[in-house]
Amino acid sequence: MKKNLLGLGLMLMVCGIAQATIIETATIYCDADAGNYDATAYQSTTFGNGGGWNLVPNKHKKGFLHFDLSSLAGKTITSVQLMVTVNWTQSPVSNGYPVNVYTAAAAWDESTVDWIERMAGVNWTTAGGDLGTLVCSSGALGNSNGVKIIASGDETTNNILVQTVQNWANGGANYGFIIQNETVIASSQRAITDRETNPMATSLVVSYEIPEPATLGLLVSGVLFMMRKKK
Numbered sequence: 001m002k003k004n005l006l007g008l009g010l011m012l013m014v015c016g017i018a019q020a021t022i023i024e025t026a027t028i029y030c031d032a033d034a035g036n037y038d039a040t041a042y043q044s045t046t047f048g049n050g051g052g053w054n055l056v057p058n059k060h061k062k063g064f065l066h067f068d069l070s071s072l073a074g075k076t077i078t079s080v081q082l083m084v085t086v087n088w089t090q091s092p093v094s095n096g097y098p099v100n101v102y103t104a105a106a107a108w109d110e111s112t113v114d115w116i117e118r119m120a121g122v123n124w125t126t127a128g129g130d131l132g133t134l135v136c137s138s139g140a141l142g143n144s145n146g147v148k149i150i151a152s153g154d155e156t157t158n159n160i161l162v163q164t165v166q167n168w169a170n171g172g173a174n175y176g177f178i179i180q181n182e183t184v185i186a187s188s189q190r191a192i193t194d195r196e197t198n199p200m201a202t203s204l205v206v207s208y209e210i211p212e213p214a215t216l217g218l219l220v221s222g223v224l225f226m227m228r229k230k231k
C-alpha cells in the first residue's frame with residue numbers, strides 16, 4: 001500500500017513537472033554587420049567594418065545585420081529582442097528616432113555590400129537593399145547613447161519576428177536583417193557600434209523552451225533509478 005502511494009505520488013510529480021515549461025535564454029552576437037549610403041559619392045562605399053555605421057532620416061542609409069541561429073536548431077523559440085549600441089547622436093528628435101526592421105530578401109557580403117551591390121559584382125534588385133518582410137516597426141534608437149532595443153516580439157505580440165528567427169534556427173534561408181529610419185527629420189544621425197569595434201555591441205536575445213520529451217525522459221529515468229534504489 002505504502003509502495004503504491006509512493007508510486008502514485010511520483011507519477012503525479014512527474015506529470016506536474018513535465019507540464020511546466022522550462023525557458024532558457026541565449027544571447028547571440030551578430031556575425032556580420034555593415035551599412036550603406038545613397039549619396040552619389042558613397043554609393044560604392046561599404047561601412048561598418050571597423051569605423052562603425054550609422055542611420056540617417058528617410059531611408060538614405062541602411063544597416064545590415066546577420067546572426068547565426070544554428071545553435072538553436074530544434075528549440076522552440078518564444079521571444080526575441082534585437083539590440084544595437086548607439087555611440088553618437090547628432091541631435092535629439094521628438095519621435096524618438098524610430099527604425100523599421102525587415103528581413104533581407106537576398107544574401108549580402110559584410111565586406112563588399114554597398115548601395116548598388118549586395119556583394120562584389122552582384123547588384124541589389126532594388127538599389128539600397130532588397131527588403132523582405134517587415135518584422136518590427138516599434139523599435140527606436142532614441143536620443144542618447146547606449147544599448148537600444150530596435151525589435152522585439154513574443155508568441156502573442158509581434159509573433160512574425162519569432163517565426164522569422166525560428167525559421168532561421170530551423171535551417172531556413174537566413175539573409176539577416178535590414179534596418180532603416182523612414183521618417184523625415186533633417187540632419188539627425190545615429191551612429192551604431194560595429195562588431196569589429198565591439199563584438200558584443202549588437203545582439204539577438206532569444207528565449208526558447210527546453211524540448212519536453214527529453215525533460216520527461218530524464219525525469220522518468222531519474223524516478224525509476226530512485227525507486228530501484230529503494231528496493
Ligand SMILES: [Ca+2]
Pocket residue numbers: 032033034048049050110194195196
Ligand atoms: Ca562589420
